[in-house]
Amino acid sequence: MEPVPRNLRILSGITIALFAIALYMVFFYAPREAVMGDVQRVFYFHVAAGWVGFLAFFVTLSAGIVYLITRDRKWDRVAVASVEIGVVFIFINIVSGSIWARPIWNTWWTWDPRLVTATIMLLLYLAYLMLRQGIDDPDRRARFGSVYGIVAFVSVPITFLSIRIWRTIHPVVIGSGDPSGEGAFEMTPPMVQAFMFSLLTFTFIYMTLLWYRVRLGRLSEQVEERKMEMMSI
Amino acid sequence: MFLQEAPAETFNYMAFGFIVILGTMGLYLLSLINRYRNLERDMELLDDLSAKAEPPVEKI
Numbered sequence: 001m002e003p004v005p006r007n008l009r010i011l012s013g014i015t016i017a018l019f020a021i022a023l024y025m026v027f028f029y030a031p032r033e034a035v036m037g038d039v040q041r042v043f044y045f046h047v048a049a050g051w052v053g054f055l056a057f058f059v060t061l062s063a064g065i066v067y068l069i070t071r072d073r074k075w076d077r078v079a080v081a082s083v084e085i086g087v088v089f090i091f092i093n094i095v096s097g098s099i100w101a102r103p104i105w106n107t108w109w110t111w112d113p114r115l116v117t118a119t120i121m122l123l124l125y126l127a128y129l130m131l132r133q134g135i136d137d138p139d140r141r142a143r144f145g146s147v148y149g150i151v152a153f154v155s156v157p158i159t160f161l162s163i164r165i166w167r168t169i170h171p172v173v174i175g176s177g178d179p180s181g182e183g184a185f186e187m188t189p190p191m192v193q194a195f196m197f198s199l200l201t202f203t204f205i206y207m208t209l210l211w212y213r214v215r216l217g218r219l220s221e222q223v224e225e226r227k228m229e230m231m232s233i
Numbered sequence: 234m235f236l237q238e239a240p241a242e243t244f245n246y247m248a249f250g251f252i253v254i255l256g257t258m259g260l261y262l263l264s265l266i267n268r269y270r271n272l273e274r275d276m277e278l279l280d281d282l283s284a285k286a287e288p289p290v291e292k293i
Contacts, residue, residue, distance in 0.1 A: 039247045
């Protein structure tokens with residue numbers, strides 16, 4: 001069994017500590033929002049999860065470009081690992097947003113530009129994972145993944161800017177937004193601190209998960225190579 | 234002035250939201266651990282098979 005690298009163990013410890021502090025800040029340090037009540041606390045991890053998704057897909061874009069230049073398959077491992085994590089966190093982002101929306105917008109779902117573009121983005125990257133499975137040759141799979149990951153990234157800025165481009169009821173957290181946005185609120189300093197700390201914590205969670213997932217990918221490739229060797233005996 | 238509005242009672246929704254957030258993260262973490270262990274088991278099995286498939290060394 002390959003031991004977990006020392007730096008990864010340290011990173012894991014830091015991540016767990018940050019997460020514990022973030023939970024404390026979200027539940028106890030940040031005050032209860034005056035209008036929405038407790039459900040507003042979901043916002044801290046909802047936005048942080050969305051941030052991780054965007055970051056993850058940006059890493060996929062970058063790794064894809066580097067793979068196409070270097071043809072080193074380790075970049076493909078990074079790309080697919082990042083997509084997997086991104087998909088999980090965008091799912092968390094969408095579902096937590098829906099739960100927040102039920103008492104605030106009085107609906108679980110609405111065909112709002114932000115919700116629609118985020119869902120399309122999620123489906124695009126789910127398709128990335130599914131389509132890769134159908135390609136046997138590792139190099140072809142990596143080339144496909146790289147090109148797909150680069151093209152699919154178009155959905156990320158569209159999703160991010162959707163609440164600034166189109167008419168929307170989704171609140172804008174940073175900067176001024178559409179006056180028709182429902183659920184916007186003024187953040188007090190403790191709220192801002194909890195929000196920023198959540199973003200930091202989730203960034204560490206992403207980095208930790210990415211490292212573990214890349215290790216998993218490397219082991220998977222080694223198993224496949226060993227199987228090929230066995231078949232050739 | 235006496236009719237101050239209280240925040241909405243949305244504790245249950247908050248609890249539901251965090252169960253989903255933490256539950257999904259936990260499930261993903263468990264899936265990573267499970268997949269890694271399965272691959273390690275596969276590797277051990279392949280090592281065993283590889284060792285058995287090698288022809289025995291002839292003693293001179």
